Amino acid sequence: MMSHRITQRRRWLPVLAATIASGALVLSGCTNGATADPSEPSDHTREAESGGDLTMLMYVPTRSFDPADDNTMASTGDATRMSAIYDLLLTLDPVTGEVRPQLAESMTPNDDGSVWTIELREGVEFSDGTPLDAEAVKFTYEHIAEKGIASQARAIESWNMEVTSPLTLQISIPNANMHLDRTVADSLPFIVSPSAVKADPEGFSRAPVGAGPFELSEYVPDDYEVYTVNESYWQEGLPKLDSLRLELVPDAAQRINTIASGAAHVQAPSADADAALLENAVSQGLSYFEVEQNGGGWIYMNNERPPFDDERARRAMYLALDRTELTQVALGSPEATAIETLFVADSQYHEADVRFPDPDPEEAQRLFDELAADGKPVDISYINIAGEVNSRAAQFIQAKLAEFENVSVEIETLDVTAGRERVFVDRDYDMSPYPGAYKFPDPEPGLYNLLATDALWNTTGYSNTEVDAALAAARATSDPEERREQYRVVQERFMEDLPGLFTFTPTITVIAEPSVTGMTYNARGVVSWPEVGFAAE
Amino acid sequence: MRLLRLIPVMVLITLLATAAVDFMPGSPAVAMLGNEATAEQVAALTAQMGLDQPLIVRYMDWVAGAAQGNLGTSIRLDLPVADVIAQRLPVTIELTLLALLIALLLSVPTALVAGANVGGWVDRVASTISSALISLPSFAAAVILIYVLSIRIQVFPVSGWVPFSQDPLSNLQHAFLPALVLGLMEAAIFYRVLRSDVIATVRETFVLAARARGMSKSYVLLRHVLRPSLFSLITITGLALGRLLGGAMIVEVLFALPGLGSVLLQSVPSRDIPVIQGVVLVIAVVYVLVNIAVDLIYSAVDPRVRVRSSA
Numbered sequence: 001m002m003s004h005r006i007t008q009r010r011r012w013l014p015v016l017a018a019t020i021a022s023g024a025l026v027l028s029g030c031t032n033g034a035t036a037d038p039s040e041p042s043d044h045t046r047e048a049e050s051g052g053d054l055t056m057l058m059y060v061p062t063r064s065f066d067p068a069d070d071n072t073m074a075s076t077g078d079a080t081r082m083s084a085i086y087d088l089l090l091t092l093d094p095v096t097g098e099v100r101p102q103l104a105e106s107m108t109p110n111d112d113g114s115v116w117t118i119e120l121r122e123g124v125e126f127s128d129g130t131p132l133d134a135e136a137v138k139f140t141y142e143h144i145a146e147k148g149i150a151s152q153a154r155a156i157e158s159w160n161m162e163v164t165s166p167l168t169l170q171i172s173i174p175n176a177n178m179h180l181d182r183t184v185a186d187s188l189p190f191i192v193s194p195s196a197v198k199a200d201p202e203g204f205s206r207a208p209v210g211a212g213p214f215e216l217s218e219y220v221p222d223d224y225e226v227y228t229v230n231e232s233y234w235q236e237g238l239p240k241l242d243s244l245r246l247e248l249v250p251d252a253a254q255r256i257n258t259i260a261s262g263a264a265h266v267q268a269p270s271a272d273a274d275a276a277l278l279e280n281a282v283s284q285g286l287s288y289f290e291v292e293q294n295g296g297g298w299i300y301m302n303n304e305r306p307p308f309d310d311e312r313a314r315r316a317m318y319l320a321l322d323r324t325e326l327t328q329v330a331l332g333s334p335e336a337t338a339i340e341t342l343f344v345a346d347s348q349y350h351e352a353d354v355r356f357p358d359p360d361p362e363e364a365q366r367l368f369d370e371l372a373a374d375g376k377p378v379d380i381s382y383i384n385i386a387g388e389v390n391s392r393a394a395q396f397i398q399a400k401l402a403e404f405e406n407v408s409v410e411i412e413t414l415d416v417t418a419g420r421e422r423v424f425v426d427r428d429y430d431m432s433p434y435p436g437a438y439k440f441p442d443p444e445p446g447l448y449n450l451l452a453t454d455a456l457w458n459t460t461g462y463s464n465t466e467v468d469a470a471l472a473a474a475r476a477t478s479d480p481e482e483r484r485e486q487y488r489v490v491q492e493r494f495m496e497d498l499p500g501l502f503t504f505t506p507t508i509t510v511i512a513e514p515s516v517t518g519m520t521y522n523a524r525g526v527v528s529w530p531e532v533g534f535a536a537e
Numbered sequence: 538m539r540l541l542r543l544i545p546v547m548v549l550i551t552l553l554a555t556a557a558v559d560f561m562p563g564s565p566a567v568a569m570l571g572n573e574a575t576a577e578q579v580a581a582l583t584a585q586m587g588l589d590q591p592l593i594v595r596y597m598d599w600v601a602g603a604a605q606g607n608l609g610t611s612i613r614l615d616l617p618v619a620d621v622i623a624q625r626l627p628v629t630i631e632l633t634l635l636a637l638l639i640a641l642l643l644s645v646p647t648a649l650v651a652g653a654n655v656g657g658w659v660d661r662v663a664s665t666i667s668s669a670l671i672s673l674p675s676f677a678a679a680v681i682l683i684y685v686l687s688i689r690i691q692v693f694p695v696s697g698w699v700p701f702s703q704d705p706l707s708n709l710q711h712a713f714l715p716a717l718v719l720g721l722m723e724a725a726i727f728y729r730v731l732r733s734d735v736i737a738t739v740r741e742t743f744v745l746a747a748r749a750r751g752m753s754k755s756y757v758l759l760r761h762v763l764r765p766s767l768f769s770l771i772t773i774t775g776l777a778l779g780r781l782l783g784g785a786m787i788v789e790v791l792f793a794l795p796g797l798g799s800v801l802l803q804s805v806p807s808r809d810i811p812v813i814q815g816v817v818l819v820i821a822v823v824y825v826l827v828n829i830a831v832d833l834i835y836s837a838v839d840p841r842v843r844v845r846s847s848a
Binding site: 061063064069071072148149151205206220221222223224247248249250251254257258260261262263284414415416417418419420421422424425426 | 561562563564567568569570571574575576578579613614615616621624683684687688691694695696697698790791792793795799800802803805806807808
């Protein structure tokens with residue numbers, strides 16, 4: 001499940017070639033394709049020594065330090081910055097989907113999952129001296145709901161929150177959910193200081209106050225931030241580091257060069273699995289480790305309009321495209337493999353016999369012909385979101401489908417903002433890739449949000465009453481067997497309906513200078529900072 | 538009078554920049570609200586930001602603000618655009634000027650020697666190198682220099698910036714490599730132009746007379762040949778400054794420097810229109826001012842230009 005790779009070898013020519021090739025594409029944000037060169041393992045779980053100043057390179061500029069403004073919780077963006085300031089209330093294990101306490105001591109449901117109780121640790125304070133208590137958690141969630149930007153803002157509006165003791169918050173929810181703790185760990189892990197928000201509501205997004213291991217001490221927009229140790233941090237002896245600097249370097253090749261030159265130590269964990277980048281990193285003496293997750297590279301099909309409102313058209317995509325080839329082209333690696341099942345083999349929900357259809361060009365052609373004869377030709381507008389992996393996938397799909405009759409693909413490439421508007425807001429598309437990969441260590445909340453009718457991320461418009469019922473039943477129980485049964489139903493219906501196209505296995509990948517250690521992260525790849533540091537020589 | 542030319546140029550350029558951004562698909566509201574935004578939320582936020590107004594209304598509002606020194610507030614950073622630019626402009630200007638200095642320091646002495654000794658080894662070597670540098674795209678030069686000087690030898694940082702006020706030495710260390718990348722191609726162009734003018738000047742009778750009077754070759758080159766050979770160089774230096782300003786913005790991206798180029802690059806995907814307008818305005822102002830300055834310097838160096846313009 002987890003692999004660790006490192007090399008110390010220095011090879012002039014391949015490195016120079018890789019640098020030139022990748023650098024030549026810097027301006028377009030692209031990298032070349034090549035084969036990865038895995039070598040001896042590195043233990044990134046070694047305990048860190050105390051001390052040291054670590055620089056992490058970030059992908060996107062800081063937009064806000066207020067959790068109420070973050071709608072993605074992406075590891076490559078503000079969430080990893082916020083984690084340093086606020087710490088995490090709970091963490092969601094990226095592999096097992098297990099919820100672990102951090103700032104909160106526990107989060108437990110009543111018998112039917114309609115009321116949840118958050119118990120907080122005693123003595124935890126924000127860096128301004130305000131106690132991190134139940135009132136603070138309630139205030140934070142109300143603040144998020146009021147701003148209305150974060151992904152869970154609308155859900156919080158339906159919550160009834162009651163402070164039952166200084167360290168106890170009860171949350172009553174309208175529909176039973178035995179897994180609300182996963183949603184909180186995944187999307188609502190950051191708690192703000194109420195007194196700091198009240199003192200400066202406008203300025204808080206740039207002068208945050210949390211109870212995390214670090215305090216923001218310097219912020220230069222679009223450039224870097226410096227964080228110094230929060231002397232009142234609740235975990236004694238932590239954080240390991242003396243200071244932390246998060247620096248913006250948008251280009252992938254440049255990030256690797258910067259770490260290789262010694263000017264930085266690690267880049268933010270990402271779902272970026274481009275083989276050429278990893279090889280470039282390894283060839284420059286860096287290490288990387290990655291964690292495979294459930295889910296996959298995900299290409300939406302619009303189930304709400306022709307041609308993909310017809311199940312035959314969606315199935316024809318699976319039959320016409322060799323997803324292994326598609327994956328290898330997209331990731332730039334001849335060793336890449338496509339996923340065969342919705343859950344990886346290690347998952348308790350893995351069903352080896354419930355598989356995506358194998359390619360069958362003849363049957364695909366028959367379906368294309370049948371659809372054309374019914375007056376439903378498969379003429380697809382493919383909204384490509386700019387980026388090397390996405391573009392290679394789009395071109396592969398277009399080229400492969402050109403080999404068939406009665407099907408055509410027109411690619412329109414847009415940047416993320418324009419693509420979001422077309423796909424997520426206007427729903428004016430036939431096919432389009434999800435940025436990165438859609439991953440869910442546990443089906444809650446990830447699979448629910450993807451497939452339930454009108455769920456947060458259900459951009460395909462997919463709706464199946466059996467799937468809705470199974471997802472709701474699985475959400476309402478904590479019995480592992482019952483959950484497994486319900487998710488089997490979901491997987492079986494998925495394989496019949498094929499609402500979207502799953503491709504490669506998603507990973508959380510960290511590229512670092514070899515001495516960096518102690519890095520753990522949640523299911524989104526958001527770093528938990530207290531233990532991060534440098535290993536002894 | 539020349540300064541008045543600024544006004545129509547500014548209006549045209551900023552209007553075009555605004556219109557260009559306006560025609561791009563995707564709104565700032567979508568960039569802010571993210572993937573699960575509904576059409577209603579996007580419309581509400583768009584209205585709240587005043588972006589549902591017609592282009593011309595928004596542009597006139599912006600012009601009215603800009604005329605009073607208010608360039609608006611960055612949608613993305615929630616900071617005054619003037620502050621964002623004030624923070625970034627010094628980096629771009631330093632990079633541009635340092636690149637110009639490097640280009641002049643490399644090209645002027647070499648061109649003088651090469652032009653005065655056509656066919657000599659300096660001429661042959663410098664001409665070959667200049668041909669190579671002109672043919673080499675700046676991004677290719679950048680990756681080679683990054684690899685050799687930053688990754689292998691590690692004398693210059695790959696990326697990042699330290700303000701001059703904070704640590705002058707470290708500032709120069711961070712600025713040198715990007716400035717070198719920018720300056721190399723300009724040095725090659727400067728060399729070619731100056732060399733050609735020097736070759737013509739050394740054949741002038743006043744130069745021959747000076748040599749006949751027994752003055753040393755180097756004295757004649759510096760006192761009699763250099764000044765009359767500079768006219769073309771001054772003209773192309775003005776053009777080069779504009780080119781360098783544009784080039785600096787690209788190099789800033791390559792070296793992840795916090796200048797105007799990188800802020801512009803970050804602002805386009807988020808449709809941060811006030812920042813885009815402000816940066817375009819500043820670039821246009823600098824470009825026009827540089828050209829006016831070049832005209833003035835040119836006339837100061839060559840009296841014939843003064844006579845013609847006053848005639």
